[in-house]
Amino acid sequence: MKHATAATETIENNSFTVTDLFKICTHCERLSKKDLGVRIPRSLGNGPSRFIPEKEILQVSKVDPRTQSIFEDAFAALGRLDNISLVMGFHPQYLESFLRTQHYLLQMDGPLSLHYRHYIGIMAAARHQCSYLVNLHVNDFLQVGGDSKWLNGLDGAPQKLQALGELNKILAHRPWLLTKAHIEHLLKAEEHSWSLAELIHAVVLLTNYHSLASFTFGCGITPEIHSNGGHTFRPPSLSQYCVCDIANGNGHGHLEERRGNHQVSEVSGEVEVLMERMKQLQECRDEEEASQEEMATRFEREKTESMLVATAEDEECVPSRDVSRHFEDPSYGYKDFSRRGEHVPTFRVQDYSWEDHGYSLVNRLYPDVGQLLDEKFQMAYNLTYNTMAMHKDVDTSMLRRAIWNYIHCMFGIRYDDYDYGEINQLLDRSFKVYIKTMVCSPEKTTKRMYESFWRQFQHSEKVHVNLLLMEARMQAELLYALRAITRYMT
Numbered sequence: 001m002k003h004a005t006a007a008t009e010t011i012e013n014n015s016f017t018v019t020d021l022f023k024i025c026t027h028c029e030r031l032s033k034k035d036l037g038v039r040i041p042r043s044l045g046n047g048p049s050r051f052i053p054e055k056e057i058l059q060v061s062k063v064d065p066r067t068q069s070i071f072e073d074a075f076a077a078l079g080r081l082d083n084i085s086l087v088m089g090f091h092p093q094y095l096e097s098f099l100r101t102q103h104y105l106l107q108m109d110g111p112l113s114l115h116y117r118h119y120i121g122i123m124a125a126a127r128h129q130c131s132y133l134v135n136l137h138v139n140d141f142l143q144v145g146g147d148s149k150w151l152n153g154l155d156g157a158p159q160k161l162q163a164l165g166e167l168n169k170i171l172a173h174r175p176w177l178l179t180k181a182h183i184e185h186l187l188k189a190e191e192h193s194w195s196l197a198e199l200i201h202a203v204v205l206l207t208n209y210h211s212l213a214s215f216t217f218g219c220g221i222t223p224e225i226h227s228n229g230g231h232t233f234r235p236p237s238l239s240q241y242c243v244c245d246i247a248n249g250n251g252h253g254h255l256e257e258r259r260g261n262h263q264v265s266e267v268s269g270e271v272e273v274l275m276e277r278m279k280q281l282q283e284c285r286d287e288e289e290a291s292q293e294e295m296a297t298r299f300e301r302e303k304t305e306s307m308l309v310a311t312a313e314d315e316e317c318v319p320s321r322d323v324s325r326h327f328e329d330p331s332y333g334y335k336d337f338s339r340r341g342e343h344v345p346t347f348r349v350q351d352y353s354w355e356d357h358g359y360s361l362v363n364r365l366y367p368d369v370g371q372l373l374d375e376k377f378q379m380a381y382n383l384t385y386n387t388m389a390m391h392k393d394v395d396t397s398m399l400r401r402a403i404w405n406y407i408h409c410m411f412g413i414r415y416d417d418y419d420y421g422e423i424n425q426l427l428d429r430s431f432k433v434y435i436k437t438m439v440c441s442p443e444k445t446t447k448r449m450y451e452s453f454w455r456q457f458q459h460s461e462k463v464h465v466n467l468l469l470m471e472a473r474m475q476a477e478l479l480y481a482l483r484a485i486t487r488y489m490t
Contacts, residue, residue, distance in 0.1 A: 007480045026298070048083035050220035051450045052459045060089045060460075070413040074099050081135065083221050084212070091458040094467055095377045101372045105205060109365065111197040112205075115146035119161060123154070123207030125174040129443045132216050132223055133209060159192040164202060171203075172210045173203040173440075174346070175480035177411050185489070189192045196485070200213040203481045204373070209378070215443035218434075218466040220450065223270065231355055233238075234246035271389040272455045277425050278398050289418055302420040306410045309432045327386075334440040347413045347479065354475055358482040373478075379469040383464060400468060402426045405438055407472040413479065428453070439473045 015153040047054025067089045075081045077099075093166050104110075118141035124134035138151060138443040150157040154165060163186055171180050186194045194202070215221075218288060254378045291296070352358075354377070363370030381404060388394045406423050427435070437444050454462060 046222075048086040048222060050222055051447050052087065052219070052463075055087055056459055057089070064089075064092060067095070070096055070099070077103060080224075083224055084216065084219075087219050087463060088467070090463045091383060094376075094383055097372075097376045101208075101369075101376050104369065104372055105201075106206065110369075111195065111201045114144040115141055116143065116161070117201075117205060118259050119146065119150060119157065120164065120205045121209045122151075123161070123164065123168050124206045127210065127214050128170060128213040128441075130213035130216055130219070131223055133213055135223070160189075160194065163189055163192060163194075163204075164462040167203070168206055170398065171477050171481060175477045176479050178484045180484050183318070183484050190195060196489075197365045199485070200362055201369075201480065203478070203485075204366065204369060207474045207477040207481065209479060213469045214438050214442040214473055215466050217469040218438040218446060218469065222444060234374055270454070271391060272398075274426065275388060275391065275394065278395075280358055281398065281422055281425055285419075290421075292416070295416065295419060298416075298420040299414045299418075302406075302423055303346075303409050303412065303414075305424075306406070306432070306436065309429070309436045345412075347411070347483075349408075349413060349479075352479065352483045352486070354479060358478055359484065361482050361486060362478075374435045377471050380467045383467070387461075389458065389461070390475075398422070399426055402434070403465065403468050404455040404472045406432070406435060407469060408476050410436060410439065411476040411480075413476055435469060438469055440485070 061071055070092055071081055071085070071089065074085055083260060085099065088098060106121075107114070110117075112120070118137045121137040122134050122141065125137065141151070142148060148163075154162055167178070167182060170182065183199070187196065188198060189207050309373065353376075359370045359374055361370075362373065378484075379402060384396050384400070386392065386394055386396070388396060388399075401418070402423050403420050405420070408415070408429060409423070411422065434445075434453045436447045437449060450462065454465070
């Protein structure tokens with residue numbers, strides 16, 4: 001909020017003004033005497049993220065000309081710069097790939113009409129109660145000519161979109177249950193049927209927004225000031241700063257700094273321990289290689305153990321009416337494979353992989369999108385600055401692979417050439433709780449969970465982790481969906 005406008009706000013229907021309640025600077029005091037009769041909104045959040053100090057996010061574009069240029073291009077193309085992009089700005093290479101993909105999926109020529117694309121985005125984000133993304137796409141839906149009656153609830157949308165509800169539900173929470181029968185139901189629905197190209201576009205949008213909801217909750221993204229839930233007309237409650245300082249988030253930065261310093265002293269040595277484990281694992285790799293039988297056993301053990309990792313207090317989140325009206329069966333959520341004796345066969349990447357099967361199927365039915373997604377997956381997976389916290393010249397490939405493969409393991413996906421015994425050595429329990437919550441039940445992610453893992457690492461490194469989680473989740477969902485489509489086609 002601008003320095004000049006923040007102080008023009010007066011308290012409606014009261015006999016006193018802001019200057020009676022708060023200490024105020026000379027410049028603001030002069031401006032406050034001009035009663036313009038305008039209610040000025042004040043941001044409810046303290047920057048783009050509830051988890052990351054605003055000054056760290058804003059500093060990125062100041063010191064990196066490339067990031068600044070990407071921000072300018074995004075604003076020119078979309079007419080806005082949302083908080084997701086600001087937080088992703090820690091990693092400009094990835095952000096560029098992400099924005100290019102978003103632009104193609106939502107705005108360029110494709111099988112689905114523009115209003116259908118945004119409505120599917122609403123449906124997908126609503127499954128995880130992500131009001132931030134829902135509100136974003138409600139506005140976009142109306143701007144491209146969408147029928148406002150559809151926003152009253154899914155039952156007000158066309159039958160064709162309603163039929164997508166089951167696919168949305170399964171992909172978001174239990175993608176391993178998807179079969180070719182679900183695909184056939186959509187492709188052979190008589191007058192409400194989907195074409196293969198339309199279905200591929202819809203699947204990419206659904207998986208994109210399920211995973212983007214994970215990133216949104218995992219980074220504590222807050223609504224922009226102009227969005228629903230992003231502003232208030234009430235004055236701040238602190239009194240030791242001028243109103244313009246409080247509105248600009250300058251009121252309690254020193255508290256964050258003190259808290260951060262205290263945390264670092266508490267967990268001294270965390271990074272060094274992790275680096276030593278990586279070194280030892282590399283030495284073991286060089287000395288001996290486990291048999292295929294042992295590798296399979298370690299995968300099954302890790303998959304079973306991942307079932308025992310509880311998400312945030314395992315409490316139920318009841319969606320609000322504003323969000324839940326965009327989907328059916330709100331009680332349907334993530335369930336572990338092994339609950340109530342349920343067994344799902346392991347998905348072997350050697351039998352169906354993104355590189356050898358999924359990529360070509362997407363590119364054939366929705367040209368160029370396979371390439372864009374592949375670049376985005378590769379960017380997140382291979383992104384490195386060869387640093388870990390304060391250490392430089394570190395090879396982090398082992399750690400990145402452990403994170404990616406652990407997420408796929410939670411979805412039953414196995415890589416035959418990976419030793420899953422490494423995961424327990426590299427990912428501690430607090431990190432696993434964070435990963436499982438963010439990937440499977442992101443709406444339960446809390447700031448305490450974000451702060452409890454990798455406490456000596458930079459915020460930019462935690463954002464990188466969230467990019468990995470987001471892309472690994474999207475690819476896992478896509479693998480199940482594309483395999484089902486391939487089975488239908490053959």
